[in-house]
Amino acid sequence: MPDSAMPDHKATRTSGARSRTYAIPCSAAFRDQVTALAQRRDVSIADLARAILLTVPEATVSAAPDPGEPAAHEREEVTLLSGASKGRVLRRKPRLQVRLQPGLSVVQLRRALGLAVAMARGDHVVALEAPAAKGKQAERIRALEEEVERLRLMLSAVAFEPLKEGVRTRMEALYVLGFPADTQPDPRALKARYRMLAMIFHPDSPQGDTLRMGQLNAARDLLRL
Numbered sequence: 001m002p003d004s005a006m007p008d009h010k011a012t013r014t015s016g017a018r019s020r021t022y023a024i025p026c027s028a029a030f031r032d033q034v035t036a037l038a039q040r041r042d043v044s045i046a047d048l049a050r051a052i053l054l055t056v057p058e059a060t061v062s063a064a065p066d067p068g069e070p071a072a073h074e075r076e077e078v079t080l081l082s083g084a085s086k087g088r089v090l091r092r093k094p095r096l097q098v099r100l101q102p103g104l105s106v107v108q109l110r111r112a113l114g115l116a117v118a119m120a121r122g123d124h125v126v127a128l129e130a131p132a133a134k135g136k137q138a139e140r141i142r143a144l145e146e147e148v149e150r151l152r153l154m155l156s157a158v159a160f161e162p163l164k165e166g167v168r169t170r171m172e173a174l175y176v177l178g179f180p181a182d183t184q185p186d187p188r189a190l191k192a193r194y195r196m197l198a199m200i201f202h203p204d205s206p207q208g209d210t211l212r213m214g215q216l217n218a219a220r221d222l223l224r225l
Contacts, residue, residue, distance in 0.1 A: 019099045021203070024106050024113070025069045028076065028094040034113050035096075037120050045113070046098040047148060052112040053104075054141055060115075066107055067114040070094050081166075081214040099208060162211050166218060173219035191225050 026034075038045045052061060075091045098109065160176055167173050171181040177193045179185050185193075194216060199205065201212040 018101060020102045021097060021099050021208075022104065022106060022109055024096040024098065024110050025093045026067055026096060026110060027070045027074060030067045030114070030117075031094050031096050033117050037117055040120075044098075045096055046100055048116045049098055049109050049112045050100060050144065050148075052116050053108075054144065056112075056115065061108060061112050064111040064115045064118075066111050068110075081211065082217060160212070160215075162215055167215050167222060170222065173222045176215050176219040177223075187225065190223055194220050194225055 034045055034048065038048055041048070070093045074094060076094050078090050078092060079087065096113065100109070160178065163172055163176070167176055174181050174183065174185070177185075177190060177197065179190075179193070197216055198213065201209045201216060203210050203213060
């Protein structure tokens with residue numbers, strides 16, 4: 001679960017950035033379906049939405065059913081893991097959170113993700129747009145594909161699985177930073193690794209991950225970097 005509170009239908013825009021964070025209110029059941037599909041495909045939820053938006057005709061996405069917002073009574077408890085309000089428990093609507101280019105609507109993103117789930121189940125078949133062999137559209141698609149692949153390779157080399165109980169020991173702090181538990185890394189190496197991972201997982205980065213960033217900060221504090 002994301003650990004930062006964000007108002008419904010609003011997003012945090014990074015200064016001068018080419019992406020923004022979208023909070024997509026939805027039922028917990030739909031959120032779990034989308035999350036499970038992304039895990040099976042070994043991609044991010046943003047990648048699922050991007051794939052639909054780039055390859056499926058816009059009219060088809062707009063005509064797809066909107067999975068809808070959660071019921072009025074459906075709320076979940078979320079504990080803030082970082083910041084001034086760390087430890088505070090919030091009750092909020094279930095949601096998905098993705099970072100994509102500015103200018104998209106929450107409803108369109110929810111429809112795109114619903115279409116991805118339906119297509120994966122075989123409940124929906126669509127005719128894909130054939131990108132032009134030349135022109136800006138083809139160049140944009142190639143650039144996005146190259147960026148996604150570059151980021152995926154980078155993350156595969158450095159990503160760690162978040163610890164369920166958080167970072168409590170030096171061994172766990174070393175694990176989060178990517179060092180063997182029985183080693184004694186030089187403080188400079190520890191600081192360099194922290195900075196590198198923080199650039200990737202900071203919530204303001206395109207591949208931001210609040211949970212991992214919180215555990216990186218906990219590892220830094222425990223190791224007194």
